[in-house]
Amino acid sequence: MAKKRIGIHLSTAGGVFRAAERAHAIGANTFQIFSSSPRMWKAQQLLGSHCEQMRALRKEFDCAPLVIHTSYLVNLCSQTALFREKSLIAFRGEVERALALGAEYLVLHPGSWKGLTRSEGLRLAAESIARAVDGVRFDDCDFRVLIENTAGEEFSLGGSFEQVAELIEQLKGIVPVGACLDTCHCHVAGYEMVTEAGYEQTVRWIAGTMGVDAVRVWHMNDAKAPRGSKLDRHQHIGQGTMGLEPFRRLLDDKRFAHCAFIAETPVDEEGDERRNVETMKSLIRVQGAERGAQKGRVSA
Numbered sequence: 347m348a349k350k351r352i353g354i355h356l357s358t359a360g361g362v363f364r365a366a367e368r369a370h371a372i373g374a375n376t377f378q379i380f381s382s383s384p385r386m387w388k389a390q391q392l393l394g395s396h397c398e399q400m401r402a403l404r405k406e407f408d409c410a411p412l413v414i415h416t417s418y419l420v421n422l423c424s425q426t427a428l429f430r431e432k433s434l435i436a437f438r439g440e441v442e443r444a445l446a447l448g449a450e451y452l453v454l455h456p457g458s459w460k461g462l463t464r465s466e467g468l469r470l471a472a473e474s475i476a477r478a479v480d481g482v483r484f485d486d487c488d489f490r491v492l493i494e495n496t497a498g499e500e501f502s503l504g505g506s507f508e509q510v511a512e513l514i515e516q517l518k519g520i521v522p523v524g525a526c527l528d529t530c531h532c533h534v535a536g537y538e539m540v541t542e543a544g545y546e547q548t549v550r551w552i553a554g555t556m557g558v559d560a561v562r563v564w565h566m567n568d569a570k571a572p573r574g575s576k577l578d579r580h581q582h583i584g585q586g587t588m589g590l591e592p593f594r595r596l597l598d599d600k601r602f603a604h605c606a607f608i609a610e611t612p613v614d615e616e617g618d619e620r621r622n623v624e625t626m627k628s629l630i631r632v633q634g635a636e637r638g639a640q641k642g643r644v645s646a
């Protein structure tokens with residue numbers, strides 16, 4: 347069976363390739379980065395030598411997939427044409443940098459449709475993405491744009507699995523596309539992740555909308571706020587309103603065996619990144635050990 351891919355969002359301070367070194371140092375075999383400052387419109391230029399180093403280090407450390415998270419400023423369904431245009435240019439830059447880095451995935455929040463209707467927002471988002479990637483060739487690379495589900499805040503597109511699925515549907519044939527689901531966003535948007543029966547229902551819901559194969563990345567975040575609160579505040583895995591169980595279940599779910607599991611947990615103290623990666627790894631180890639023990643008992 348393929349190796350589980352477990353990692354976390356990491357800093358690129360000192361050069362984009364440094365994130366690969368950081369990932370390896372804390373025992374992660376996948377990671378997420380911003381390819382430019384997520385709160386500035388003017389993107390930094392990536393050095394060709396840094397992109398090369400990123401590829402070489404990822405190969406050396408067997409670190410994949412590389413996930414890039416789009417800037418927070420990008421709103422591809424803004425009601426303001428000028429803002430939408432700025433977002434479109436920024437998003438094209440995101441795609442170009444992702445391809446230059448050899449990234450497998452580019453995660454995108456679909457945006458806010460404030461001032462419009464939801465279906466108008468959806469149409470604008472799809473249209474903007476299509477225009478942004480016009481002329482870009484995706485044939486000879488393993489790359490997808492992943493639409494991320496949101497916490498379900500008012501006017502945010504992607505608060506339901508149906509909306510994520512609808513956007514994916516509209517983008518087929520325009521750009522290679524899939525989904526990134528965030529555990530915290532699912533929980534605070536009202537999906538049941540905590541109980542076993544509820545989790546099964548949620549997975550059936552995913553299967554019936556975008557389909558489990560479309561899901562390529564799970565953002566592994568516990569939540570500070572209660573289920574259904576629509577408040578997006580990430581917490582360390584196992585220390586929030588979700589607890590360890592949903593994460594254990596996800597990591598063991600064969601339906602998501604093809605996914606990368608990447609935390610976006612807070613960094614309150616030094617070592618928090620390593621601790622959250624270790625928490626995820628321990629959830630797998632414990633389960634494997636238990637199963638081994640059970641097998642032992644059966645055959646004894």
Ligand SMILES: [Zn+2]
Binds near residue numbers: 494528565610
């Ligand atoms: Zn996320």
Ligand SMILES: [Zn+2]
Binds near residue numbers: 580
């Ligand atoms: Zn979030």
